[in-house]
Amino acid sequence: MAYILENKIGRRIIRLNTDDIINIVREYQNITYKTYSYSEIRNKLDKTELYIPEDI
DSSP states (O other), X not given: OBEEEOOSSSOOEXXXXXXXXXXXXXXXXXXXXXXXXXXXXXXXXXXXXXXXXXXX
């Protein structure tokens, strides 16, 4: 699960484990299947919401 690391000075960062990364890549591959151009990929991803669970 993702773990949000607080940062008092700037932006928070999110630490991902191996399973999180694999899930994100899998979702990316499913969304962009048979899409070859950069602009088509960006358009598809702009219309998609991806979520990862937060470790509490």
